[in-house]
Amino acid sequence: MIIAVDGPTASGKGTIAKALAGHFGLPHLDTGLLYRAVGRQVAMNGGDADDAADALAACDFPDSLLGDPALRDEDTGSLASRVSVHQDVRAALRQRQVDFARQPGGAVLDGRDIGTVIAPDADVKLFVTASPKTRAQRRYREMARTNTKGSYEEMLADIRARDERDTNRSEAPLKPAKDAHLLDTSDLTIGDAVQAAIKLIEGHLHSD
Numbered sequence: 001m002i003i004a005v006d007g008p009t010a011s012g013k014g015t016i017a018k019a020l021a022g023h024f025g026l027p028h029l030d031t032g033l034l035y036r037a038v039g040r041q042v043a044m045n046g047g048d049a050d051d052a053a054d055a056l057a058a059c060d061f062p063d064s065l066l067g068d069p070a071l072r073d074e075d076t077g078s079l080a081s082r083v084s085v086h087q088d089v090r091a092a093l094r095q096r097q098v099d100f101a102r103q104p105g106g107a108v109l110d111g112r113d114i115g116t117v118i119a120p121d122a123d124v125k126l127f128v129t130a131s132p133k134t135r136a137q138r139r140y141r142e143m144a145r146t147n148t149k150g151s152y153e154e155m156l157a158d159i160r161a162r163d164e165r166d167t168n169r170s171e172a173p174l175k176p177a178k179d180a181h182l183l184d185t186s187d188l189t190i191g192d193a194v195q196a197a198i199k200l201i202e203g204h205l206h207s208d
């Protein structure tokens with residue numbers, strides 16, 4: 001079974017995807033990490049994330065980079081969003097994601113274009129959303145917990161900028177697949193959001 005989980009940053013999609021993988025006993029791929037690795041590699045190369053050739057060269061990042069905690073930084077998230085607009089970058093990362101999705105037994109993948117581009121034939125698709133303010137609050141709380149510098153206003157501005165870039169790019173923009181189930185987590189605790197996702201998927205499987 002392939003489960004596709006898409007949505008904007010801080011919507012809860014990553015936590016939901018991980019919990020779904022545990023619940024259904026499937027391997028999980030956070031595809032955002034691949035774009036984050038490219039973003040970080042561009043910076044380490046001294047390149048420009050907005051330059052297609054620099055971004056493509058960074059797709060050769062070593063696998064060990066995927067374990068680097070710096071990939072979770074806000075700055076790396078912005079770089080990831082910038083490199084992800086380049087068609088060549090998306091093409092370079094595509095096969096790895098398709099192979100992961102098609103492994104025997106299936107998988108859970110989360111990202112922006114899983115249900116639309118990487119696994120359009122997924123058995124179940126979820127599109128997880130939350131209001132920009134809720135997402136900025138979540139990021140801000142997380143930053144306060146980890147003693148990272150930054151204000152709520154900066155978080156909100158960054159989230160809006162990333163939404164704008166991810167939604168309006170010409171290649172594989174962030175949008176729900178036509179057959180995706182929408183899950184708005186604005187007013188849900190993460191535990192309730194996970195339960196709602198499991199319920200949606202089990203309901204979908206039983207309706208087949």
Ligand code: DC
Pocket residue numbers: 009010031032033035036077080081084110111112113114162166
């Ligand atoms: O999910 P995330 O915040 O780790 O993703 C970081 C950026 O990577 C996001 O702003 C856009 C890009 N991305 C993408 O274009 N396609 C994906 N499947 C996953 C992430």
